Amino acid sequence: MLQCNALLLYCVPKIDLFLIMKRNKIMTVRLLLSLLLMVGFVSCGKKNSSKNTSSATGWKINDKKGGFQFASNYKKQETPPGMVAVEGGTFTMGKVQDDVMHDWNNSPNQQHVQSFYMDEHEVTNMMYMEYLDWVKRVFDPNEENYKYIYYGALPDTLVWRNRLGYNETMTNYYLRHPAYANYPVVGVNWIQAMEYAKWRTDRVNENVLEREGYLKRDAKVLDVAADKTFSTETYINAPTQTFGGDEQIVLKGRRGRSKPDAKGVYATRSSGVFLPDYRLPTEAEWEYAAVANVGNREYNLYKGQKKYPWSGMYTRAGKRQMRGDQLANYKQGKGDYGGIAGWSDDGADITQIVKSYPPNDFGLYDMAGNVNEWVADVYRPIVDDEANDFNYYRGNVYFKNKIGEDGKIELVTTDNIKYDTLSNGKIIARNFPGQIAQVAVDENETYLRQNFDRSDNRNYRDGDKQSSKYYKFGGGDNEEANAELKDNKRMYNSPMHEVKSDSIGMMVRKYDKSSKRTSLIDDNVRVYKGGSWRDRAYWLDPAQRRFFPQDMATDDIGFRCAMSKVGPKSNKKTARGKPKAK
Helix, strand or coil: CHHHHHHHHHHHHHHHHHHHHHHHHHHHHHHHHHHHHHHHHHHHHHHHHHEEEECCCECCCCCCCCCCCCCCCCCCCCCCEEEECCCCEEEEEEECCCCCCCCCCCCCCCEECCCEECCCCCCCCHHHHHHHHHHEEEEECCCCCCCHHHHHCCCCCCHHHHHCCCCCCHHCCCCCCCCCCCCCECCCCHHHHHHHHHHHHHHHHHHHHHCCCCCCCCHHCCEECEEEEECCCHHHHHHHHHHHHCCEEECCCCHHHCCCCCCCCCHHHCCCCCCCCECCCCCHHHHHHHHHHHHHCCCCCEEECCCCCCCCCCCCCHHHHHCCCCCCCCCEECEECCCEECCEECCCCCCCCCCCCCCCCCCCCCCCCEEEEEEEEEEECCCCCCCCCCCCCCCCEEEEEEEECCEECCCCCCCCCCCCEEECCEECCCCCCCCCCCEEHHHHHHCCCCCCCCCEECCCCCHHHHCCCCCCCCCCCCCHHCCCCCCCCCCCCCCEEEEECCCCCCCECCCCCCCCCCCCCCCCCEEEEEECCCCCCCCCCCCCEEEEECCCCCCCEEECEEECCCCCCCCCEEEEEEEECC
């Protein structure tokens, strides 16, 4: 009994010691976990604080109490609807084959274009019909104040008519019938294409702002009216005047949740939610995207030049699954628009459904054939690469927002809307009601600048007074000797038609009947490229360039839109083609 008690007395301290050691281990583990969590919170706090602290002043950014607000969590530009990314680069712009037409208007020159987005395919009839539907619903053509807005947007369906051909089916059905919904729109002149791009910009950004909670949900459909429309530039410059100043539609802050004294309650450019403008691509961008040398590159060098948007010197596919098929919709020969029945060369006689042929290496469809495409540039026989080899574009006419007598921006209304009468008599609205009125830049913007000195730069270094052999260089622009050059001393001796309305609204047309005209080139002719269903294979070369009056349309010219990319040239972390580490 004594032995057992002694043993019990001996075991008790052992048990207590074991429990204490176990408890200490648990406490140690808990302490380590607490330390790790504290370190994690501290590191996260440092990371977040560094992201939301100014590296210039040390002040807090995006402080709830106020101060500097900035979209510090912005990642990258979202891909616009219907577009694909085109990574910019350097390429040889111009002719790479023999110039059998002897135009000498596309001599090779090296150019660099920034990254941009481009429509995956040409604008289709259904895409353009959505535009017409919106214009017709908002600006009722039955009202006298708005009728020219809708009629000015309508394509010219009579382009299908031919003196010796029966094409009335296309005249009546091509634009509106669902059978042609996914065919490229034609009969659209350059000015109308530009107006479509402006409309598309506003509709896309309107949808983005609704998604982000800055606009009332479904207002773009339920509340829109002629005096209540959304314009991107109006919202950015005067958000309280958007949608006619309706505060129930234009919300303060996301979904209207903002303090009365909060700053930046409306979305701004620095919010990072707006997409840049839809527009026509420049000639350099279009040609770069069409030739798609990215698929013909090894490291930082191009392996030769391409004749077509696809690899190879032929218009037929060499791949086994489609060997012998045509790679574009074009005219194979006289009277051969689509081959014989049952064995069509290219599957089409007129235009074809977009995306019917394989894409190029940028993922773009129909960059050769189907329809020619308008680009933004004014036509000149040369590309002046000596003056500029970066984002080359001829056609800049700079404008600024018009400021009214009250010191505020002036919006376009029914009372002050401007219309342009084209050379063929068609009337087109210059701006829609709700948009900001524009005026040319003046000496307040051009004084002592080195990069531009005037509003209109379409004929810079080619067609302006300084380019003419009659210019007196010792005189100066303000002297009588160098006043506006007379008609017979212009750089380009093109016809000068005059179309206007008289005092009672009747159209007055004065055609230039002079037999001394030597050129059709002036500041109102635009470049088109790509080849069409009417053209031979020669015109499928992306380097080929032709011109047409900007206010006229045909049955073989369509268009697609582009959009500039903001931020880095590429979102990739490493350069393409970089050798892998062994």
